[in-house]
Amino acid sequence: MHRLVRHILLLLSLAAPAAGFAQSDLTRLVTGDDSKGWEAVGRVDVGRTGFCTGTLIAPDRVLTAAHCLFDSTTLERVPDQDIQFMAGWRGSRANAIAGVSRAFIHPDYRYDGVSRTDSVWNDVAILVLSAPIRKSSITPIPLGERPRKGAEVGVVSYAYDRSEFASLEDDCHVLSRPSGALILSCSVDFGSSGAPVFAVIDGAPQIVSVVSAKAEVRGRAVSLGTGLARPLEPILEQIAEDAPVLTSSKPAVRRINVGGSSTGSGAKFVRP
Numbered sequence: 054m055h056r057l058v059r060h061i062l063l064l065l066s067l068a069a070p071a072a073g074f075a076q077s078d079l080t081r082l083v084t085g086d087d088s089k090g091w092e093a094v095g096r097v098d099v100g101r102t103g104f105c106t107g108t109l110i111a112p113d114r115v116l117t118a119a120h121c122l123f124d125s126t127t128l129e130r131v132p133d134q135d136i137q138f139m140a141g142w143r144g145s146r147a148n149a150i151a152g153v154s155r156a157f158i159h160p161d162y163r164y165d166g167v168s169r170t171d172s173v174w175n176d177v178a179i180l181v182l183s184a185p186i187r188k189s190s191i192t193p194i195p196l197g198e199r200p201r202k203g204a205e206v207g208v209v210s211y212a213y214d215r216s217e218f219a220s221l222e223d224d225c226h227v228l229s230r231p232s233g234a235l236i237l238s239c240s241v242d243f244g245s246s247g248a249p250v251f252a253v254i255d256g257a258p259q260i261v262s263v264v265s266a267k268a269e270v271r272g273r274a275v276s277l278g279t280g281l282a283r284p285l286e287p288i289l290e291q292i293a294e295d296a297p298v299l300t301s302s303k304p305a306v307r308r309i310n311v312g313g314s315s316t317g318s319g320a321k322f323v324r325p
Contacts, residue, residue: 092192174233182230246266262280
């Protein structure tokens with residue numbers, strides 16, 4: 054993906070401890086006041102032991118990372134019925150809980166447990182919920198354009214050592230924009246996969262990327278995210294073909310030219 058990425062350390066979908074990456078200052082979203090505006094972000098429980106982070110982008114759709122939907126031991130897809138989204142999960146309570154009717158990933162995404170860095174660009178999935186979440190207290194977060202290099206962004210995520218409460222980091226930056234992806238200064242850890250990377254536009258957050266992995270660049274801990282626009286288009290087409298009745302809740306996605314496909318550097322992911 055990028056010649057500066059020397060070691061891709063870990064995909065971040067499982068609730069397992071990590072080493073070698075210090076967390077920056079994060080704001081824990083413990084109370085309702087803390088979490089105001091982030092109620093659409095929740096925990097995605099996958100099977101019995103793993104979890105990721107996801108975001109409601111329409112009443113019946115959750116955005117997350119594609120690799121979250123695979124069992125890291127068997128390398129097989131986790132059955133859709135074994136996935137659950139818990140919006141605004143805080144201390145064993147959620148604002149809303151919904152099962153998953155169907156999960157869709159990019160048609161070219163491949164999970165082999167030892168993925169190359171060029172899998173980051175399409176490491177994105179949309180979960181179609183078994184029932185829409187329609188609560189006045191939960192507002193889906195819209196999608197925005199790919200941010201420029203140097204732009205200030207933030208992340209709301211769960212992780213292995215903060216699985217009961219989401220945490221907010223709102224002062225990280227886009228370090229680089231290799232083909233189809235973003236290299237970010239944001240702190241992430243196991244469980245952060247699928248977390249929304251957001252930019253504040255006109256006073257409100259818009260999702261501009263999804264966390265895929267963490268890496269090391271010249272000895273510095275970084276996170277990697279998708280570019281969103283290009284990989285989302287075929288996923289939305291799959292959803293429309295599978296269930297045309299759902300197209301009325303299709304999230305607004307601006308068509309963005311994100312350049313050519315990623316060729317990869319040959320660096321390897323290490324399974325958690």
